[in-house]
Amino acid sequence: xxxxxxxxxxxxxxxxxxxxxxxxxxxxxxxxxxxxxxxxxxxxxxxxxxxxxxxxxxxxxxxxxxxxxxxxxxxxxxxxxxxxxxxxxxxxxxxxxxxxxxxxxxxxxxxxxxxxxxxxxxxxxxxxxxxxxxxxxxxxxxxxxxxxxxxxxxxxxxxxxxxxxxxxxxxxxxxxxxxxxxxxxxxxxxxxxxxxxxxxxxxxxxxxxxxxxxxxxxxxxxxxxxxxxxxxxxxxxxxxxxxxxxxxxxxxxxxxxxxxxxxxxxxxxxxxxxxxxxxxxxxxxxxxxxxxxxxxxxxxxxxxxxxxxxxxxxxx
Numbered sequence: 001x002x003x004x005x006x007x008x009x010x011x012x013x014x015x016x017x018x019x020x021x022x023x024x025x026x027x028x029x030x031x032x033x034x035x036x037x038x039x040x041x042x043x044x045x046x047x048x049x050x051x052x053x054x055x056x057x058x059x060x061x062x063x064x065x066x067x068x069x070x071x072x073x074x075x076x077x078x079x080x081x082x083x084x085x086x087x088x089x090x091x092x093x094x095x096x097x098x099x100x101x102x103x104x105x106x107x108x109x110x111x112x113x114x115x116x117x118x119x120x121x122x123x124x125x126x127x128x129x130x131x132x133x134x135x136x137x138x139x140x141x142x143x144x145x146x147x148x149x150x151x152x153x154x155x156x157x158x159x160x161x162x163x164x165x166x167x168x169x170x171x172x173x174x175x176x177x178x179x180x181x182x183x184x185x186x187x188x189x190x191x192x193x194x195x196x197x198x199x200x201x202x203x204x205x206x207x208x209x210x211x212x213x214x215x216x217x218x219x220x221x222x223x224x225x226x227x228x229x230x231x232x233x234x235x236x237x238x239x240x241x242x243x244x245x246x247x248x249x250x251x252x253x254x255x256x257x258x259x260x261x262x263x264x265x266x267x268x269x270x271x272x273x274x275x276x277x278x279x280x281x282x283x284x285x286x287x288x289x290x291x292x293x294x295x296x297x298x299x300x301x302x303x304x305x306x307x308x309x310x311x312x313x314x315x316x
Contacts, residue, residue: 004069005029006054006098007076008047011180012118014039016073016224021046023228028067030054030076039180054098057105064105071231072106072115074099077153080184081122081146088145095149096156103160103168114167114231119154119239121174121216121282122147133285136172136239143279154239161237169234171227174243174284178220178304179311187217187308190254194261195312205266209273211251214281218244219299229293243284244297256305 003020007013008029017040020027030052031037040047052063054076077095078084084091099117106113124134125141142148157168181188186209196202226242234240258265290296 001071002026002028002067002069003071003073004063004067005073005075006102008049009035009037009040010075010079011039011182012176012220012224013073013075014043014180015178015220016075016227017043017047019221019224019228025071028069030063054101055094057101060098060101061105061108064102064111065109068109068111070113072102072113073118073227073231074102074115075118077118077149078146080182081144082184084144084146084149091145092149092152095146096152099153099156103156103164103166106166107160107164114169114236115157116227116230117153117157117168117170118227119157119170119172120147120150121172121241121243121284122279123151123154123172124282125279127279127281129281132281132283133245134241134243134283135285136241136288158237158239167236169230169236170239171230171242172239172284173223173226174216174218174241174282176218176220176223176242177308179307181220181308186250187253187257187305188312190257191305191309192312192316194257194263194265194309195316197265198261198263198313199316201316204264205268206254207268207270207273208250208254209270210278211254212249212280213278214247214249214283215253216243216245216247216282216284217253217301217304218242218297219301219304222297222299226289226293226295229295230289233293234289235292240289240292241284241286242289243286244301245284245286247281247283248301253305256302257309260306260309
């Protein structure tokens with residue numbers, strides 16, 4: 001079995017590569033000339049890396065023709081919501097064009113392969129408290145350019161399945177975290193700040209944004225298992241929520257991280273961390289995916305946060 005991971009050097013891509021290798025799968029992954037390789041340095045002898053600009057159709061065509069994958073996990077994206085506010089058209093173009101190029105290349109070479117599209121719970125956007133937990137039938141009300149780009153990716157998956165018979169499965173993943181999470185993301189940002197404070201690298205002040213938002217966090221190692229099952233057992237043309245089925249406020253997540261440290265830390269709000277509009281609550285219902293694949297989250301949130309904090313303690 002030959003698998004292609006777009007964005008293999010990223011947070012989820014590196015964990016997925018590890019998972020696939022353990023399952024006796026030949027792994028190929030796309031990188032760009034400016035990709036940071038630290039997440040996959042330990043895998044360099046086990047994976048096949050291909051430099052590819054996904055926004056360039058000719059580059060993607062050569063990639064698909066050369067690799068001829070059985071499975072494609074399309075993870076590459078501009079995935080940071082605040083960046084999408086600063087560069088909306090870049091985010092939409094990056095996330096949509098790359099996917100279209102992959103679909104067109106697979107279609108041109110008539111490949112018999114399965115494609116997983118990493119979509120997002122951000123697509124649901126505005127959710128009334130009476131509308132949780134969120135199922136795949138919830139209204140789509142995106143609240144950021146990033147969310148718009150993911151809606152487009154989601155619907156393109158459906159369109160190419162219906163129009164051309166491509167085996168596309170979309171996963172709407174809720175917040176996921178764990179070791180290697182980018183420092184821009186809230187769980188990792190807080191963990192890094194705590195690790196720096198513990199080592200005396202910064203004053204004992206932790207800067208925060210909106211602490212009242214409620215999020216559903218799943219461990220990245222559970223998420224990549226779900227991605228594998230999505231292609232192994234999921235139905236083409238379908239969309240599945242990947243979530244833990246429980247949520248906490250950002251304040252509660254921060255309190256958990258603080259409880260894992262012994263230093264005294266002052267909390268200060270940083271206005272620059274507040275968004276023009278924020279999704280108040282994201283609580284996912286993963287029962288459709290569980291019924292189809294048997295998947296459920298296995299790693300406790302406390303362990304996820306402890307592993308994340310220890311990751312930052314080791315590298316700051």
